[in-house]
Amino acid sequence: MTPRHALLIDPVASDDDRGEFSDTLSAVDPAGPVLSLGELSAQRGDGVFESIGVVDGHPQEVTAHLERLAHSAALCDLPAPHLGQWRAAVAEIASRCPAGEYVIKLVLSRGVDQGPGPTAWVTASPAPDFSRVRRDGVRVVTLDRGVDSGASTRAPWLLLGAKTLSYAVNMAAIREAGRRGADDAVFVSSDGIVLEAPTASVIVRFGDRFVTPEPATGILHGTTQLSLFAYLAGRGFDVGYDTISVDRLRHADAGWLVSSVRLAAPIVAVDDHEIALDAALTASMTDYLLSPRD
Template identity: 70%
Template sequence: MARAAAQCPEGEAVIKLILSRGIEHGPTPTAWVTASAAPDYARPRAEGISVVVLDRGLDLAAPARAPWLLLGAKTLSYATNMAALREAHRRGADDAVFATSDGFLLEAPTASLVLRRGDVFVTPEPAAGILHGTTQLSLFAHLAERGFTTAYETLPTAALADADAAWLVSSVRLAAPITAVDGRALPHDAAFTAELNAYLLSPRD
């Protein structure tokens, strides 16, 4: 950790642990750690981001019907995710939220989706090719400690625009409030978001 801190003495940093199977047919895996300065996400955390909803091209049951597609696998291939971000930018938005072709919310290209309904915080059920996000799991644990209810649900696409608030959460950007969905304004609480990001930036075991 001290070496990583020395590489990035100021501001936030990104530390990645990468584990591979190693040399083909070799006896041991290969692991390495990288450390680099993190992009400055102060503005999206404070001012929020706009998103568009994009069709992922698959229905909700596709992963169960065709598990060989490995839709829930985390890989180093970001081609689809980067293409989705380019399309979002083409439409004048900052980011995208994927939805199934039969109308259910999934996740963003590089983040988990969290919605607020009163004192209940929900995220799409880990299915249909999406997995738990580590930042989302940590945030839900924190919210539960504060007395809020957290839940995993199969959410229709309309739930995003109807939410009291929404965030995209990831390990580097942390919690970025969504301020508009497909051009329609969404309310956001800057003070509450700042509290969430203070927690996510705090040292934890």
């Protein structure tokens, strides 16, 4: 996704009591030289980020994304972001997005090596066309993440559950899925527990109950998953968190990969075990996720 718009943010302290932040936001050419070669986000992936879907100029689930940005920053020992300042940056760059689907990316980096403080910026890009996978679904394979389901509690320095810029493993997993003839992957723990996809949360239906893996296993607490659970609960379905084995995933009544930009992509096969596609429910999920949500 090539950015069409970009803003640099001069981060202020999280307890700054000002109400106006326009003087801390600077529009820059997203195709021009902006960041230093000493920037640790590029050298080490040392930073955190969020991706916010934008529909017809409306940024979706902003509060949930900002709260998760702050959570990731805390896990990585980064300065706490001022959520009012970041909200102002999101509003400013969203105002530059025309009709259609866009994605806003928020980045908070540790900054330049030996530098004075963090670097921060936001970009806005046209969203990829996910209409086919929303309609036809995805085939996934399960891949061992190499840690057990208790690793996040036992080894917090692994930063499991933080949305960091270190996405090389996630991209490698998607490439491995392609080599195995699938569209995407689902990570599982070394003790056989379903975790998450490289760039999405997993929702599974068993009868009239919809479940997702426990965030305590060291996965991102999905903003889209939370929103969909509220929607499904409003329709009278039972929703909750559960331990899901690989075998249960393969024999689910339905499943979805959900994320802020892809929205809800139905899972049609797990490790070549076919899963039914609920076209009507998926379409209603997509309609809901494309509606304005704060």
